[in-house]
Amino acid sequence: MNPLYNELETALGYRFCDRALLARALTRLAAAKEDGRGDGSAMDGLATLGDAAIDVVVLEHLIAGGMESKGELSLTKMNMVNMTVLRRLAESFGLHRYVTWGKGERSQEIWRSGRVLAECMEAVCGAAYLDGGMGAVQRILVHLGFFL
Numbered sequence: 001m002n003p004l005y006n007e008l009e010t011a012l013g014y015r016f017c018d019r020a021l022l023a024r025a026l027t028r029l030a031a032a033k034e035d036g037r038g039d040g041s042a043m044d045g046l047a048t049l050g051d052a053a054i055d056v057v058v059l060e061h062l063i064a065g066g067m068e069s070k071g072e073l074s075l076t077k078m079n080m081v082n083m084t085v086l087r088r089l090a091e092s093f094g095l096h097r098y099v100t101w102g103k104g105e106r107s108q109e110i111w112r113s114g115r116v117l118a119e120c121m122e123a124v125c126g127a128a129y130l131d132g133g134m135g136a137v138q139r140i141l142v143h144l145g146f147f148l
Contacts, residue, residue, distance in 0.1 A: 013143025030102025
């Protein structure tokens with residue numbers, strides 16, 4: 001396993017029981033294909049799962065804070081959870097340094113563009129959900145200062 005995983009886990013405030021999930025969350029599809037691995041070894045599915053898990057954690061936080069209106073919940077969640085916010089969160093601890101990029105992605109520094117780094121953050125949260133449930137996702141978001 002990558003020796004940088006300990007450093008990443010410290011930055012996240014969460015230790016993975018199954019580091020294979022973390023490795024998958026940090027592997028771009030282009031890199032997996034270049035290595036001759038299938039789609040199931042890349043982050044894409046975990047990013048979709050992470051997106052949903054982040055939404056649930058945020059909604060739980062808002063409801064626990066007393067928000068009850070469906071419209072207010074939806075609007076507040078939409079403002080809190082978007083690609084810009086998730087990208088900034090990923091940039092706050094240098095997530096791009098831990099991701100396995102495809103050769104073209106690395107040469108173009110693709111993580112500097114819009115949604116790519118946000119999707120990586122979602123994938124990490126998806127892996128954390130599979131590894132430790134909703135509490136793991138919440139722990140990461142709290143540790144990274146998402147709710148401040």
